[in-house]
Structures are given as structure tokens and as C-alpha cells.
Amino acid sequence: xxxxxxxxxxxxxxxxxxxxxxxxxxxxxxxGEPIAMALHANGVHIYRIxxxxxxxxxFFCAIGKCSSCFMVVDGVPNVRTCVxxxxxxxxxxxxxxxxxxPLNMEVGNNE
Amino acid sequence: MKNEKLYNSxxxxxxxxxxxxxxxxxxxxxKGGLVIIECPQRIPCNPCHTSCPTGAVVEFKDINDQPxxxxxxxxxxxxxVAKCPGLACFVIDLTFSEDKALLKLxxxxxxxxxxxxxxxxxxxxGEVVTEGTVENITEPFKDSTKVLHVSIDKxxxxxxxxxxxxx
Amino acid sequence: xxxxxxxxxxxxxxxxAGLSAAAEAASYGAKIxxxxxxxxxxxxxxxxxxxxxxxxxxxxxxxxxxxxxxxxKEIEDNKENVEVHTNTAAVGFYKNDGIVTAMSGEESYFKLxxxxxxxxxxxxxRIIPFPNNDLPGVYGAGAVQTLMNVYGVVPGKKVLMVGxxxxxxxxxxxxMQAGVEIAAVLEALPKIGGYWVHAAKxxxxxxxxxxxxxxxxxxxxxVVEGAVIQELxxxxxLIGEPxxxxxxxxxxxxxxxxxxxMLWQAGCEMKFVSQLCGHVPVRDAKLxxxxxxxxxxxxxxxxxxxxxxxxxxxxxxxxxxEALGLKIQQExxxxxxxxxxxxxxxxxxxxxxxxxGMAQITDWGNK
Ligand SMILES: Cc1cc2nc3c(=O)[nH]c(=O)nc-3n(C[C@H](O)[C@H](O)[C@H](O)COP(=O)(O)OP(=O)(O)OC[C@H]3O[C@@H](n4cnc5c(N)ncnc54)[C@H](O)[C@@H]3O)c2cc1C
Ligand code: SF4
Ligand code: SF4
Ligand code: FES
Numbered sequence: 001x002x003x004x005x006x007x008x009x010x011x012x013x014x015x016x017x018x019x020x021x022x023x024x025x026x027x028x029x030x031x032g033e034p035i036a037m038a039l040h041a042n043g044v045h046i047y048r049i050x051x052x053x054x055x056x057x058x059f060f061c062a063i064g065k066c067s068s069c070f071m072v073v074d075g076v077p078n079v080r081t082c083v084x085x086x087x088x089x090x091x092x093x094x095x096x097x098x099x100x101x102p103l104n105m106e107v108g109n110n111e
Numbered sequence: 112m113k114n115e116k117l118y119n120s121x122x123x124x125x126x127x128x129x130x131x132x133x134x135x136x137x138x139x140x141x142k143g144g145l146v147i148i149e150c151p152q153r154i155p156c157n158p159c160h161t162s163c164p165t166g167a168v169v170e171f172k173d174i175n176d177q178p179x180x181x182x183x184x185x186x187x188x189x190x191x192v193a194k195c196p197g198l199a200c201f202v203i204d205l206t207f208s209e210d211k212a213l214l215k216l217x218x219x220x221x222x223x224x225x226x227x228x229x230x231x232x233x234x235x236x237g238e239v240v241t242e243g244t245v246e247n248i249t250e251p252f253k254d255s256t257k258v259l260h261v262s263i264d265k266x267x268x269x270x271x272x273x274x275x276x277x278x
Numbered sequence: 279x280x281x282x283x284x285x286x287x288x289x290x291x292x293x294x295a296g297l298s299a300a301a302e303a304a305s306y307g308a309k310i311x312x313x314x315x316x317x318x319x320x321x322x323x324x325x326x327x328x329x330x331x332x333x334x335x336x337x338x339x340x341x342x343x344x345x346x347x348x349x350x351k352e353i354e355d356n357k358e359n360v361e362v363h364t365n366t367a368a369v370g371f372y373k374n375d376g377i378v379t380a381m382s383g384e385e386s387y388f389k390l391x392x393x394x395x396x397x398x399x400x401x402x403x404r405i406i407p408f409p410n411n412d413l414p415g416v417y418g419a420g421a422v423q424t425l426m427n428v429y430g431v432v433p434g435k436k437v438l439m440v441g442x443x444x445x446x447x448x449x450x451x452x453x454m455q456a457g458v459e460i461a462a463v464l465e466a467l468p469k470i471g472g473y474w475v476h477a478a479k480x481x482x483x484x485x486x487x488x489x490x491x492x493x494x495x496x497x498x499x500x501v502v503e504g505a506v507i508q509e510l511x512x513x514x515x516l517i518g519e520p521x522x523x524x525x526x527x528x529x530x531x532x533x534x535x536x537x538x539x540m541l542w543q544a545g546c547e548m549k550f551v552s553q554l555c556g557h558v559p560v561r562d563a564k565l566x567x568x569x570x571x572x573x574x575x576x577x578x579x580x581x582x583x584x585x586x587x588x589x590x591x592x593x594x595x596x597x598x599x600e601a602l603g604l605k606i607q608q609e610x611x612x613x614x615x616x617x618x619x620x621x622x623x624x625x626x627x628x629x630x631x632x633x634x635g636m637a638q639i640t641d642w643g644n645k
Contacts, residue, residue, distance in 0.1 A: 002432045004456050008219045009255045009327045009341065012430035030429075034317065037429040045414040045501050056500045058414025062421035064315055064367070065402055065537070068412075079384055082421075083365065085317060119469040120442075120487040121477025152474040153625040155585070156331040158339035174333050175624025194339045196329035197475025220455055220483075237484025254341070256329070273482040 001028065001041040018088040035081035035092055036062065036069050047071050047081060048095035071095045122235045123149050132269060133182050143187030144204025144213065148178045149272075150197060162194035189215045189258045193251040203268050211262045213246060214271060218257045222278045224248070231275040232263055241267045243274065281388070285311040285361070287598050288378060288392035290368040290540065293321020294584040295576025295591035296398035297349040302595030304356035306604045311390065312360065313380055315367035320346035321400050323584060325423035327452055331473070332585035335617055342584065343427075349588070371543045376571070394571050394598040397541055398591060401534035401555075401577040406440070409495040415502025419449045419531035426456045434527035438505050439463040440493050444472035446531030450480050461525045464491045466510055473626070494520055496528055538578045544569045553633030554580025562642055563615070564597035565590060573598055580637065582630055589618045
């Protein structure tokens, strides 16, 4: 992972290392840290392809406000990966187009 | 005109307040050195004053005031060097040796040098102007801002404001 | 959705302003709920590795991320009064019944019914138009900070910084601390916008600050592989030859604009004030908006500084507690106001003073 090795001010305390997959490839990241950061640390910079112009997009704001980082996570499209924590075994995929919600999946309020 | 452009991008020029050095007669034989503060703009900030144990940085009437120095009181202790968030305070001790001065400057980068290491000394636009030797490293507030004590040739004291450590 | 959560004060945003408001109001016994959309509290503060300006009362000379810890510790003292939900965003306000909806994570929602609401939602980054500005590798300055200062990930090898305001200057310095090279800092104006001392810090490390320069395009097919820059004349027209810059990250630090959508939903009187960097609510000196139950503080009220955001948070916390009928420390109003005024007295505060002249009213009367 492309992590900062030595820093004059900060000490980074990362959580547990977990495995996840990106477009079928195995990768490692830190549990609880945003998916987008884990991908960046693994050298992945393209997160989705836009619907109309087919342009590659990465993240931009990293605070959940700009929708640039939408990806398909465990089958769910349009997940803001910059604010969604990474978990063991997550399946992360590049999102192409608007993304469709699988019909057999419950979305919305979970009471 | 050229100077104005430099100043507008953050390089001190003789045009402005802050470019003045301490009075020679006080400075030349002052053990420990005297402070130099390069802070030429009115900004809401005063840690140079609040961190100074001797009152050498005169109390601000308004927090936006520029620092005023009472050189009589400065001991060259370097507390302000470590505390100033603008990294704008330096101490220069001209009594280090016959031909060398000791420059105390803030450092918060990697790699960290060790005592006796040679370092490149940079001017206000980052050009290497001379080589210096790290004589001591302190961390007055234990907050990761180090104060490097670097000996340099006396003729460079009004130029050197940073160092590059090569490991 | 069954249950509606009741609370005295809802604070939207757990940054400098929101946390300070929580600390103040909790000390008077108000029951507070804080919603923070990020995974952790602290807002902009936690990304700041540099020592802050201001005065001792606002922890000047202390590093930003440590300041967040100081306020959080204060809240600890009254923690039974403060409920915090991170990874939870306030998404809507319903005027008729005063209900706020919140989204936790990506898919679960709940409702709240607060008596008073503080919007302390901070700011959003601006973007400027240029060909390929959507390429991966064109990042907001805040994103670069999050990446390197919060998660310890290397943002890239060589960065072109666009904008020499405080953010552009400080983030350039922080990048150097993380071991990243800065190709150059571009500034369209003939003068840096940030504090001179911040510019001096990177200049003496050899970083060029190119005044009167702009970015013309990002280069690259799938990711950033470089940039084209060009000089501007005093009418902001392109002059001279375009120049190619080698970089793999283009960091935009071209300004912030207040985030305060929910205030529109609540029907608060809003005004465009360029000195405060966007649309802001009209407010009184105690930071109440035209809606009797809505307050605003920090960057959401106008882009300023963490020092001011913390004091504004205190004032709002005080005023909301007073409005709830709690016994407050009246003299704090004066103390906080004086601190705010003194921060705003200088050259840098002129813009803010001017902006407040337009956005602040003395009294809402019986409105
Ligand atoms: C690079 C940089 C350097 C700076 N240096 C200094 C300095 O030296 N001195 C100084 O005084 N100031 C400095 N500042 C400015 C300072 O950080 C900000 O002015 C201050 O943090 C504003 O505080 P705030 O609480 O208003 O906003 P923020 O700190 O931005 O906090 C807002 C919070 O609200 C959350 N939020 C937003 N929308 C929602 C929603 N709908 N639901 C739930 N939560 C939401 C956000 O996630 C965020 O955590 C700097 C800023 C930057 C970017
Ligand atoms: S060097 Fe010491 S005595 Fe001199 S101004 Fe700085 S803090 Fe004060
Ligand atoms: S502490 Fe540093 S930046 Fe602040 S006023 Fe003093 S010299 Fe200037
Ligand atoms: S990068 Fe902007 S929403 Fe994720």
C-alpha cells in the first residue's frame, strides 16, 4: 500500500487489515477506513465511468458531497465510497453508468 | 517593481518592515543571539508574544499588530522560534566562533538530521547558498516542532532561512 | 419509520463550530444530539497538522487536530447530555412539523424532533472550469488533506497546487511534510491571498509561487499526467506561451462556499454576500436566523476561520440554551463577542466585517 512512511508531526494508527476485492482482484485495506482511501492506497484512481460521456472519475471532495466516487459495493450501486467504511470481504466494483439496483435487494428504510 | 512581485509571493525584500536586522552594537557580542522576526503583515496572531518568557516581543495592543521587539530583553532562547505558527521567528547568534554564526530555526520536515550532520542552507527562495553544521536540536514545547541550531559562515546570516537535510 | 427522536438541541455538523456549541450548551444542561456525516468528529480541524493562528483563547500555536481533542475533552465532562451520531447526515427539514430526517450510512434513515437546531455544516469546495477537470487526480484540497493527514495515504508524486489562499499555501506545506513534491503553486491574482508567512514557509523550501498564472487544462487520458498553465495579464487575459507542467495530482484550492441547504428548506432569509463566499442566512448577533428555532455558526455562516467558528459556536450554544429557558452565564455573551471582534479587527478581517455588515441585523424584534 502507498502509505506515508514517516511524518514529522503525525503518527498514523491504522486498524485491522482486511481483505476486499476490487473488480475481482484481491486487495488489502484497513477496517473502518473509507473504501476510497483503501483503493487509493492500492493505486486505484478510477472509481466509475460516467453514464453519458463515458468519462473516468475518481474521488474529488472526500467528504460525501460531490458524488464523484460512486461505486458498486456488495451489489449496491451509487455508494459514496469516500465515506463508507471498509469491511472484511467487501466486493467493490467500478460503476459504469447510473447503476441499477438488483431487484431481490431490500433498499430504503431498515427499521 | 521586481521586488514587489517577489514580496507578493512571500519573499522578504528590503521594501518592508520585518527586513530589519537587530542593531549591530547590541547584536555583535550578544551571547545566545537575538531574535529576527519576518512577519510583515497584519494578521490576527500573537503566539510570538505569548510564548516569549522575557517580554522581548512587546505585548500586542491589538491581536493584529505586527510584532515589535525589545532587543534589550531578548535572550535568544528560541521559544518563539518553536511556537510561531508562521515559522517566522529565527535567532541568530554572532558569538558562536570567530567566523561562524549560530542560526536557530524551526524545522518540521523529514528526514530529521542528527548532531554534527552537514545540511544545505537555503535562502528565502529555496536556493542553496552554503553548507552548515547541525550543532544541536531542541524541541522546546515537545510538540514536534524542532529548533535546529545550525552553524554557518557569518557572511550568510542575512540570507539563510531554511535547511535541506540530505540523508 | 416509527420512532421520532426528541432532543433539546440538534447540532448538524461536528466540526469546530458544532463541537464548541455542544460544549457550551451541554454545560448548562441542555440535551444535545450531534449529527456528523463523516466517520469521525472534528470537521476541518482534524486535517490540520499546522499550528493555528489567533489568540491563546482559541488555542493559537496549537496544531488543528489537537484543538479538536481539546474541545472533545470538554464535552466529556457533560457527556450524559450529548449524544453523537457519526456517519450520519441531516438530509431534510419539514417545516410543518419541525421534523429533521437523518441518513445513517447509505441506507438507513431516522427522524428527529429538536426544539432548536444549529447548522454548523461548514463549507464545500469550489471547482473551476478547465478541460479535463473531471479526470481522476484532480482533487479538492480538503480531499488531499483527508487522504494524507487523516488516513496516511500518499496522494501522489508531484502536485500542482491551484490557488495561493491560505488553504493552497498550507496544504502545499503539508504535502511537503508528507514527502510529496510540489511542482508549483498557481495564483491568478497579482498577490497571494493567504497569509504572507504561509507563503514564505514554502518559498524558502524552493516552491515557486507563480502569480498571475492559471491552469489551462489537465492532461491525461484516464488519469492526470500533467497540466498546461499560462500567464495572465492584469485584465485576466492569457498572455505568453502555454507551459507544460509535469504532475500526477492537480489540487484545487480555489475557495470554499458555505454549506447550508437545510436553512433554505426551513425558509430562512438568505442573502448572497460575496465577502462571506456565497449564500448565507441573515442572522442576529446571537447567530439566530430568521427562523426562530434555527441558528448558524462557523463556515456555514460565512467562510472565515476555525478561531471564529469556535467562538460563534459558543455564542450559538449560549443563545440556544437561553432560548430553551436554561440558566446561562449572561456575561459570556460579552466575553465571546469581544474575542470575535478582536479577531476581526485587522486587515484580514476587513472582508468579514464588510460581509457581516450585510448579513447581520441587530434584532429580529418579534419576528
Ligand atoms: C487547509 C486549511 C487550513 C486552515 N487553517 C486555519 C488556521 O490556521 N486557523 C484557523 O483559525 N482556521 C483555519 N482553517 C479554517 C477552519 O478549519 C474552518 O474555518 C473551520 O474548521 C470551520 O469550522 P466549522 O465547524 O464551521 O466547519 P467544519 O470544520 O468544516 O465542520 C463541519 C462539519 O459538518 C459536517 N456536515 C456537513 N454537512 C452535514 C450534514 N448535512 N449532516 C451532518 N454533518 C454534516 C461535515 O462533515 C463537517 O465535519 C483552515 C482550513 C483549511 C481547509
Ligand atoms: S528568542 Fe526567546 S527571548 Fe528572544 S524573543 Fe524569542 S522567546 Fe523572546
Ligand atoms: S506568532 Fe509568528 S506569525 Fe504570529 S504574529 Fe508572531 S511572528 Fe507573526
Ligand atoms: S468524493 Fe465527493 S462524494 Fe465521495
